[in-house]
Amino acid sequence: MDGVTPKFVLPETFDGVKMEITGQLGMIWELVKAPVIVPLLQLAVYICLLMSLMLLCERVYMGIVIVLVKLFWKKPHKRYKFEPIQDDEELGSSNFPVVLVQIPMFNEREVYKLSIGAASGLSWPSDRLVIQVLDDSTDPTVKQMVEMECQRWASKGINIRYQIRENRVGYKAGALKEGLKRSYVKHCEYVVIFDADFQPEPDFLRRSIPFLVHNPNIALVQARWRFVNSDECLLTRMQEMSLDYHFTVEQEVGSSTHAFFGFNGTAGIWRIAAINEAGGWKDRTTVEDMDLAVRASLRGWKFLYLGDLQVKSELPSTFRAFRFQQHRWSCGPANLFRKMVMEIIRNKKVRFWKKVYVIYSFFFVRKVIAHWVTFCFYCAVLPLTILVPEVKVPIWGSVYIPSIITVLNSVGTPRSIHLLFYWILFENVMSLHRTKATLIGLFEAGRANEWVVTAKLGSGQSAKGNTKGLKKFPRIFKLPDRLNTLELGFAAFLFVCGCYDYAHGKNNYFIYLFLQTMSFFISGLGWIGTYVPSVTMQTTCRANLAMSERGTIRRSGEDWISFLPDPLLCQILSDLPTKNVVITSVLFLDFSQESCLHKLTLSFTRQDDDDPSLLASWIETAVLRKIQHLEVDCRMSFMCETTSLSLYLCETLVSLRLYFVALPSFESLSLPNLKVMHMEENLYADDEILEKLVSSCPVLESLTVVRNVDETVKVLRVWSKTLNSLKLVLDSSKSWYNDDSDDWEVLIDAPRRKYLSLEDDQSVSFVISNVASSAKVEIDVSFNVNDIWDMDESVERFSAVGKMLNGLSSARDMTISGTTLKIICHYMSFEPVPCFPNMIRLQTKLYMTDMLPNFLESFPNLQSLVLKLKGVRYSDTMWFSFVPKCLQTSLEYFEMTRPNCGAGITKLVKYLLENSVVLKKFTLRLECEGKEQESDVVKELMRFRRCSSACVIKVVRLEDDVCIFEHPY
Structure with a gap:
């Protein structure tokens, strides 16, 4: 053994035990740095610079295209045929295509009402619209709530279907695919998809469907997202900046140049024939929307993006939910790129340049390179060059290129340009997760097909309201609930690099490194976005709060059940009488006085032993809560109930509906924001109440008054300069007695009204002034005569017929009842009927x-x-x-x-x-x-x-x- 010569000889300094460990490690570093570390790191710099140039060229290309689009390109309605679908009196609704609206959801407790309500309010013939709620919820309480909401809208005549599955196979793609298999869908030509937090405007279909109807080569029309909670916190502002660039630039460029872009998964309308031709929904990736869009595009279908058609939606406001969403949005495209790149190359139906655009620009640069260069260059390679000064990074690569890219990204959200610096730091933090997700997708690793539904807190106001409610809990939480170890690890790494540059460097990179360290550290501790405690934590906090207050504060009628978790609270409220439920809801801690009450419906039934001021107290509370939409129905009560006077001074009220309510005399009235008023079978203190009430509404647009002979208002005057729709009903058959007097009359002066409906068998005189030339009128009046020959005995009634016809002579569309026409024909025997020069449609x-x-x-x-x-x-x-x-x-x-x-x-x-x-x-x-x-x-x-x-x-x-x-x- 003594004659054996060792193959490696270590320096003598390594043989001694006196050398400190740090010195030995330093010697090893010096030995491997020059031959190994420096070349590899320099190579990494070159690769990152190349990726930076690729991303810069992509951004500049899209910037040039978007400028040309805005300056010279034609608008979508000029590039494609667009003719609005009009209501046809001959064909009825048959000229409207049958449209299916799909709303997939999963345990969407906070937002399920938003999309269902908005979809039910779409301006489209009810017999040509099918709403399909695809509920994959696993929470039975949520399932019951969603089903009840569907039943509520179905009772109003909406064709809405509630669909559930036995399992969640395929997640969202599986639900959409299963929904299209229903028998009633075979009559549908188009399908609209809305996520549970999306709220389309009523004219959404009328502005989008005509593009599909008149252009058979278009498969998809995509609308833009508008965020209702973008100002909720810094996290939502950062998301808004990224997504606004995506919609303003990326989607617009794809639509204008190649008629291709990625379907956003919601707020889009598909031609069902195109879905079937492309192979339907597939669940092979977590981006089923992009998968379908690419397959449909490869079969020659075109896509159209409408930037001015916006749909309200909500951004995730918790960092945990945002991380899960970004993982799915980054992993899915990379995985889809892996599966479809060869299929795209072999495709022969699309042009060569379109294939280049899809593979290089759409997938490789935007979905892979953009994430890699942000993380690898600015969070890994650049800090490492601080430790290896032999590796040089040109200033154009480290400063100029990212500055230009950042400026180009800012065009999407000009209002947030002052937040650009924070946005850069935040995007660098998120690039860590996006790079990790793209690698998982490309190599199809363990979490490649992980699907986590993005949690939403409700609308912008609701989210803020919930957050305020949560602040009442003690700031107690389990550290693992908010701790993100990956971010904290990188924060430590960047901090070390910053300290080294501060001590030994010459390029002042430490300023950037310390700021980036703070960003990673804040994200690692979860101090970004809205924090929502778990249900268990909320229960513990509420219980502790109740225990602490029970011994020191005694309050009458304390709402102790509000300390319970939400699922148990819902179960308790479902077993309580309606009166107690309402009381509990007002005193419930999460509904503070600071929040705005959007809508309240009171169906009041007073028993003999009830406090007569009970209804007034609830209305006072609603006014204090800044009620916007109020409905009070006392038709099941024994007598007309008196409301609070504060109701008629409410500055936030937008719509008011009163049934069988007593209106007292008013000293002052002011409803500055009221637009809709519905008064039915109410009791008025005098004839002038209604006139004063209408006059106190400077922006009133719609008025409905249903009276009976039991009321005291015999002379109804309506004066309004803003009224668009007016409906007046007086039915003596519902009254306790008959009044044959000639004191009943109607006087109307509303020059802007476009719709007028009169149903009155009691009034003798109708004086109508200033009818618009485009007005639609429906008349069913009898001038309080039981027999047509009774008119011969009354000169006043003959005169009243002539006055009414003269007042309506400028109308454009009129529907006349048989009774009224019989009176008019009898009038014609003695007096000529005035000319109606604007009338183009008559029904009688x-x-x-x-x-x-x-x-x-x-x-x-x-x-x-x-x-x-x-x-x-x-x-x-x-x-x-x-x-x-x-x-x-x-x-x-x-x-x-x-x-x-x-x-x-x-x-x-x-x-x-x-x-x-x-x-x-x-x-x-x-x-x-x-x-x-x-x-x-x-x-x-x-x-x-x-x-x-x-x-x-x-x-x-x-x-x-x-x-x-x-x-x-």
Whole structure:
């Protein structure tokens, strides 16, 4: 053994035991640094600089394109055909496509009402809209709450379906795929997807669906997200800056240049045929939305992004929820890139440059390189160069390039430009998780398909309200709940590098390193965003708070159950009487006086032993809570209930609905923000109450007043310069007694109203001033006469008919009841009916067909006429003396609804067909005993001469008011 020579010889200093350990380590570092560390680190610098240049070129390219788009590109409605879908009186809602709205959700306790309510309020015919709530919740309490919400909207006539699954296979993709398999979906042409926290505006479908209807090559229309809680905390402001750039630049550039971009998973409308052609929803990655978009694009479909179509949504305000979301958004695209890159290369249906754009720009640079260069260069390589001064980093790579990229990113959110420095530090922290997630996705490691639903706290106001409520708890938490060890580890590493640069460096990088250290440290301790304690922690805090207060403070009616956890609280409230539930909700700790009460509905039933001031006390509380929408219904009570006077001085009230309520005399009134008022069967102190109430609303837009004869308001005056919609109802049949006096009258002066409805069988006089030329009017009045011949005995009633007709003579669209028309026809026997020059549509129920020509003479520009003739007796001697002007010049559409089959209608039909010069369509809706009788009617119709060669006759056979046959001739 003594003759064996060792292969490695260590320096003599390593042989001695006197050398300190630090000295030995320093010697090892010097030995390996020059031949190993320096070349590898220099290579890493070059790679990072290359990635920085790639990212810079991408950002500059998109910046140039977005400038050209804003300056020279045409708007979407000019690049693609867009024609709004209008309501058609002839076709009804059949010209609207059937649209499916899918709302996937999972334990969305705080936000489930937002999307369901917003989807139910979409402006689209109810028979052409199907809302599908796909609930994968595992919490039975949440399931019950969501189902009850669906049932509530279904009771209002909304076609909403509640769907659940036995398991969560495929997560969101599985739920969407399962929803499209339902039998009722086969009639749907398009599907709209909203996450549980999204709130589309009512006109969302009317602004987006026409692009799909008129452009068959478009598969997807994507709307922009608008964030309701962006100002909640610094975390949400940082997210807003990143996402605004994504929507303002990335999505716009993709849509304008290649008609391709990644579907955002929500607030988008898909053509169902495109989904099926692309292979449907797949759950192979956590970005099923992007997966479907890429597959559909490879089959030649185009996408359209509408930046001006915005949908309200919520950003995650807790750091934990944001981390999970970023993991899914970073891991999923990388995993999808791995699975589809070869499929994209082999595809032959799309152009070469589009494939380059998808592979290089969309996937490689934005989804991989952007995360890697941020973390590797600025959080790892650059700090390491401090420890190895032999490695040089050019200033253009460490300062200039990131500065240019940062400035280009700021165009999305100009209002947050002062936060750019904080945003850089925050993005560097998050790049740690994004880089880790992309590596997991590329190598398909353990967490590649992990799906964690992003937790939301509710709307912006709700979130703030919840946070305020949580601040009442003691600041006690378990350290692991908020501690993030990975961030703390990097904080320590950067701190060491900063200290070394401060002591030995010459480039002053320590300033950046110390600031970045603070960012990692703050994130590592969870001191960013909103912190929401766990349910167990909330229960402990509430119990401790209750125990501490119980011995020192005695309060009457203390709401002790509010200290219980939310699931148990919901179960208790469901078993309580309604009165006690309301009391508990007001005293509940999480609903502080500082928060705004959005909506309150009180259905009040007072028993004999109840305090008469109970209702007033609740309304006072609601006013203090800044109520916005209030409904008080006392129809089940024994008597009209008196409300609090403070209600009529509420500055926050937007809509008010009162049923069977007593209104006292007012000394002062002020409802500055009230837009909607509905008053039904109320008791008023005097005739001037309603007039004063309306006059106190300077922005009132919609007013409905339902009266009965028992009320004291006999003279109803409505004066308003802002009113758009007015409905007045007076039904004497619901009253306790009859009042045959002539004291009842209605006076209206609202020049901006577009809709007026009068249903009144009691009032004698109607004075209507300043009717807009575009107004729609519905009239059902009888001037308090039981028999038409009674009018001959009253000059005042004759005069009242003339005044009403003169007041309505400028209307554009009118519906007249049979009773009112009978009175008008009788009036025509003595006085001429004024001319209605703006009238283009008229619908009425006709009793006397021989008066039709004389009546139509007052509508010289009429274009559409709908007559309901059921119950009319026809005479064999019926004849028409002349042809009114509208038949000769303007009438294009005529519909006769529900006449009895027989020879009596033939003379009227023959008269109209032979004298209507420009008639385009004649619809006859019949009630026949069978097909044979219908066939006889059709044969007779076809023998008539048509004055208009373009006229098409359509016969519709009805049975129990349901169309069972329809055929054009």
